[in-house]
Amino acid sequence: MIDRKAFRTEFDAMQAAVARRGSDVVAADSAWGRARALDVRQRELKGELEALQSERNHVSKLIGQKKSTGEDASKEMALMGDVSRRVKELDGVAKAAEAEFTGALLEIPNLLHASVPDGDNEDANVELRKWGEPRSDGVPAHWEIGEALGILDFEAGATLAGSRFSVLRGMGARLERALMQFMLDLHADRNGYEEVWVPSIANRKTMTGTGQLPKFADDLYKLEGEDLFLIPTAEVPVTNLYQDQILDAGSLPVKHCAYTPCFRREAGSAGRDVRGMIRQHQFDKVELVQLVSPECALDALDDLTAHAEAVLQALELPYRVVALCSGDTGFSAEKTFDLEVWLPSQGVYREISSCSSFGQFQGRRANIRVRGEDGKPMPVATVNGSGLAIGRTLVALLENGWQQDGSVKMPVALQPYLGGRAMIANDQ
RNA sequence: GGAGAGAUGUCUGAGUGGUUGAAGGAGCACGCCUGGAAAGCGUGUGUACUCGUAAGGGUACCGAGGGUUCGAAUCCCUCUCUCUCCGCCA
Numbered sequence: 347m348i349d350r351k352a353f354r355t356e357f358d359a360m361q362a363a364v365a366r367r368g369s370d371v372v373a374a375d376s377a378w379g380r381a382r383a384l385d386v387r388q389r390e391l392k393g394e395l396e397a398l399q400s401e402r403n404h405v406s407k408l409i410g411q412k413k414s415t416g417e418d419a420s421k422e423m424a425l426m427g428d429v430s431r432r433v434k435e436l437d438g439v440a441k442a443a444e445a446e447f448t449g450a451l452l453e454i455p456n457l458l459h460a461s462v463p464d465g466d467n468e469d470a471n472v473e474l475r476k477w478g479e480p481r482s483d484g485v486p487a488h489w490e491i492g493e494a495l496g497i498l499d500f501e502a503g504a505t506l507a508g509s510r511f512s513v514l515r516g517m518g519a520r521l522e523r524a525l526m527q528f529m530l531d532l533h534a535d536r537n538g539y540e541e542v543w544v545p546s547i548a549n550r551k552t553m554t555g556t557g558q559l560p561k562f563a564d565d566l567y568k569l570e571g572e573d574l575f576l577i578p579t580a581e582v583p584v585t586n587l588y589q590d591q592i593l594d595a596g597s598l599p600v601k602h603c604a605y606t607p608c609f610r611r612e613a614g615s616a617g618r619d620v621r622g623m624i625r626q627h628q629f630d631k632v633e634l635v636q637l638v639s640p641e642c643a644l645d646a647l648d649d650l651t652a653h654a655e656a657v658l659q660a661l662e663l664p665y666r667v668v669a670l671c672s673g674d675t676g677f678s679a680e681k682t683f684d685l686e687v688w689l690p691s692q693g694v695y696r697e698i699s700s701c702s703s704f705g706q707f708q709g710r711r712a713n714i715r716v717r718g719e720d721g722k723p724m725p726v727a728t729v730n731g732s733g734l735a736i737g738r739t740l741v742a743l744l745e746n747g748w749q750q751d752g753s754v755k756m757p758v759a760l761q762p763y764l765g766g767r768a769m770i771a772n773d774q
Numbered sequence: 775g776g777a778g779a780g781a782u783g784u785c786u787g788a789g790u791g792g793u794u795g796a797a798g799g800a801g802c803a804c805g806c807c808u809g810g811a812a813a814g815c816g817u818g819u820g821u822a823c824u825c826g827u828a829a830g831g832g833u834a835c836c837g838a839g840g841g842u843u844c845g846a847a848u849c850c851c852u853c854u855c856u857c858u859c860c861g862c863c864a
Contacts, residue, residue, distance in 0.1 A: 410792030
């Protein structure tokens with residue numbers, strides 16, 4: 347959520363910043379436009395209400411005093427009956443206006459960081475660096491490799507749940523589990539993240555805290571008859587571990603890594619990546635989350651991005667780092683780096699990790715604060731990123747490790763997690 | 775799922791419907807005392823919104839939401855969560 351006070355006092359500057367995401371974002375009928383109209387009215391109503399409440403409190407005290415000394419207070423009591431009625435009326439109106447205003451604010455995207463490059467879509471993203479040697483020597487698609495090895499079964503996934511679900515068998519399942527362990531160990535032992543294990547279901551407040559709700563309900567699976575949702579990323583439960591808390595400045599940075607399954611309806615992705623494991627309704631991911639002091643957010647983003655890159659390097663997967671442009675940066679993020687892994691069968695780099703700084707946007711929504719040097723609490727800054735998406739990592743390993751005989755070479759770092767195996771082949 | 779108990783500030787723990795932001799204690803901060811410390815003494819110590827250049831006002835908040843009342847932490851209703859016992863279960 348953007349800062350309420352700044353919304354009023356620095357309106358023009360904020361509007362310009364928000365408009366970088368597209369002019370429709372600040373249109374009159376947008377959340378931005380509604381919030382502006384509602385802000386004034388909301389405060390007028392509140393002022394009126396508070397004046398009435400003040401009067402009520404004063405006279406009620408007076409009545410108490412008079413009664414305790416045995417004086418007659420019937421005149422005051424009659425007067426207050428009327429004031430009370432008006433308070434009740436106004437209270438309803440003022441609360442509704444306030445709720446409407448907050449509702450609009452919750453649908454306004456984060457302000458972009460000044461360093462985010464301008465652009466309408468992913469074509470304008472800026473490549474920052476590359477690592478590794480991409481191969482392009484006729485590697486088949488991962489689904490062909492995996493099905494030939496008997497470790498990927500998309501038909502079974504479709505039978506059990508529908509399209510965009512898959513089943514892993516044998517070394518496929520083992521590889522998924524190995525990646526999860528490997529990544530968690532790396533982040534917990536070497537990069538200083540405390541591992542947490544959290545629920546894969548979250549309530550509405552939690553989903554609102556990190557920005558998935560109210561605006562993106564269509565992307566979420568909701569449990570029937572309950573106000574609960576399947577999480578689309580571990581960012582949701584892990585960040586909200588601290589909702590409504592005031593943290594000690596000395597306890598920052600808070601760093602957590604977590605494995606969770608992730609569930610996404612992929613409502614707007616019909617027809618995209620329909621084959622294979624790239625885009626699934628359920629996938630596994632190890633997530634990195636940091637809570638930091640606001641002035642450290644961008645440094646923390648670099649730090650966290652490096653931790654995600656370390657996974658790709660350890661797995662010997664060629665990748666590049668891309669800075670997302672203004673039109674491609676997500677709703678809650680102020681700045682995002684995508685890590686894209688090389689997929690030789692497609693001859694392209696595909697997103698395998700997204701690392702974002704949210705500034706104080708999520709801190710405000712989830713009411714996570716830190717006590718500053720002046721002793722005053724302020725919203726904490728959050729940074730998170732995939733470290734990494736496991737399904738896509740498995741895909742990248744199959745393709746990049748593929749050999750002419752159909753077997754797949756495993757990187758050295760992963761072999762201990764695979765019972766010492768150096769490759770996956772048909773006879774296993 | 776059934777029965778019961780509970781939810782108050784950083785913590786602990788009081789609170790009879792009337793000047794309660796909320797006793798007492800602990801903690802924390804500052805000061806006094808001390809060669810230094812402990813103890814002791816004194817003072818202070820919530821969050822949010824809002825008005826104001828400021829000093830300083832105002833309002834809300836005792837799990838959440840409603841209700842009764844001139845006035846609710848206190849009475850009533852609903853919900854959530856926690857604990858205990860029973861049932862069920864990996």
